[in-house]
Amino acid sequence: MNHLHIALWGVLPYLVLALFVGGSAWRYRYDRFGFTTRSSQLYESRLLRVGGPLFHYGLFLVLGGHVVGLLIPEGLTDRLGVSEGFYHLNALLVGGAAGLAAVAGLAVLLWRRLRVRAVRAATSRSDRAVYPVLLAVLLAGLTATASGAAAGSYDYRLGVSVWFRSLFLLDPDVAAMRGAPLVYQLHALLAMALFGLWPFSRLVHAFAAPLGYLARPYIVYRSRASSAAAQRGAR
């Protein structure tokens, strides 16, 4: 049993990280043309206009919550005078709402994928792998959040978060994760599966988030020479 836990919480995260980084680099190197959202809005717009933003905005809130919950140690918020009860109420309400929005959004998107014929026809093998995992990650996470509502429930900030931070110190605290309830373990495992699939699916579009646009002049000029040279280099 102990070996399994070491493998899951001490070794697997690094394998996934290596796959995530290496896979993304490989994809960028050899398939830059494939870095796209593969938007399906041309086929169907009404449902996407509900599901797309709902899912993504919900997801970004959820991600923000993860950054706070996983990276900021409980000691810090304590010292800042944020009470344990207030913190968890907040996490439950805001996190729960964001999670629900993301799941609802994904449900709309999935319904659309399955029911709109053109969208279904444009669904790739990698999509078929990613959607179930994505949905499962979200559901497991939401269940974990909901389970935190009970009084005296598991405080993940003293377990899962400690393990997560220890990963980056290259000293994985396997014990911290071993004691976590099953939903948390499941959520973490599914998330690792998602990160493993990431470079090989449409999820790479998240790397392309065009933040530079905010600072760019509207009109882009380019010399014929720069593109011609790059093209010669690429082929």
Next chain:
Amino acid sequence: MTRTPHKHSERRSGSAPIGRVMAQVAMVMNLDKCIGCHTCSVTCKQTWTNRAGTEYAWFNNVETRPGQGYPRGHEDQDRWKGGWRLKHGRLVPRSGGRARRLARLFANPELPTLDDYYEPWTYDYETLTSAPLGDDVPTARPRSLINGAETEITWGPNWDDDLGGGPARLAADPVLKQLERVGQKVRLEYEQAFMFYLPRICEHCLNPSCVAVCPSGALYKRIEDGIVLVDQDRCRGWRMCVSGCPYKKVYFNHRTGKAEKCTLCYPRIEAGEPTVCSETCVGRLRYLGIMLYDADRVGRAAAVEDEQELYEAQLDCFLDPHDPEVARAAEESGIPHDWVTAARRSPVRALISDYRIALPLHPEYRTMPMVWYVPPLSPVVEALSKDGHDGEDPANLFGAIDALRIPLEYLAGLFTAGDTGPVEAALCRLAAMRSYMRRINLGQERDCSLAAAVGLDAERMEEMYRLLALAKYEERYVIPTSYTGQVPDPDAAADTGCGLDGEGGPGMYERPGETFHALAPAVGRQDGEGGENEADEEDGELAGSATRGRVNLLNWDGRGRPAGLFPRRRGGERA
């Protein structure tokens, strides 16, 4: 061939200081000559968009006007939010500034769907041969190329061709609706209707809104020749350019998830050859040439308050290449000498700036379009002849141009933001030319007063006639070969590659059986995320060997022997 220099009418270029000079390959189409044959659309399609994913993409399309256009009603910017608008005197994309665009990334509220274009289809041709013998003639049923299902054909790229569909359909024309808003009731019954054809390609705008709304900076304007292109390797499929272009000339390849647009056939232009649509135009109505312009004036010109002044403002951006000051400034800006001389001979410049008979399409979108049009006189002439008048009598014609308000205002709705003045002036010049030349053809004396009435002299009138009626290949297309320029503002430009040849991309070699004529298996066809380029390379080899040794007659100007018609002699020289 050299033509005697004209008297030059570009104003201001002498007086105002000249900023950074840039060169633009521009086009003019003479609408009177378009017979609506769609040859240009088809040859363009065969060249650029005969791939799965671009079935519905018509880089060149020919619309009957009045009509809805393609995609339907694309001129209704209240709905599609293409182009620019003025906000407190400053230009912002009509669809919103940068932050608003980013917030709408997850679903673009202004994106047209296939319903606004049409659902591309093929036919079950196989049943024609595989149906068992019987009394009934087998039919090939239409099948959607999008999802493989049987489909009803309810719309197409030129469904309302030749006023097809009648008044009910035509009433949806945004230009007509605008006319009605200002109180013009247009009769659309066949007997009273007027019509003409409007071939459209990308305008390769001086102030392109497609470029402005692209969050990845994948669209760019080439500094050497002004051609607007999509870098396929940088495009991330945010599909903002599709709605950002008011002319709806960026298409989304639904297989590759990338935007594609008219390239002005840049590989041909670079070699000094005209675009495929020009080359194959049956009416020989397209002109290609260089326009020199002052890049520093563009921003201000596009931001003039009154929409009806945009035409004049754009004219003011153009520079007169005969002016030695301009020639000097151009060479200082890195434009080679042969481009300046080409600009002097540019037929496009003559039609736009000298004779002032070419007008921009929808200047009110503020993108400063660079494909201009000589408005058609034929609706007026036809209306006259229908009433039993002599359609070429100058008195009749001038009167009719003034009296036939409907075609005039419609044309003004297309070309001058509703200001009938410039349209009327252009039509009067064309009318005067007709009458003037008729006298000559009938052996009568030249009537110089006709020329003077429209501000020309006899010599220029006849030159204009030659350019419009007789100009040969090398007078219609004056295109210098390519050079390499300097990026005006290094910060504004990126230097990544421009790969057109990804899987399913515009430069992809055709996969046997993968063009849109063949129905690909509908499910799982996008399989194989990643590593797709390898397969592509193999196909490249394949297609390369299949076409090797073929003669490309598209490049042949009809003179001499086309390159490669005969095999090489030993020793490597061509026979």
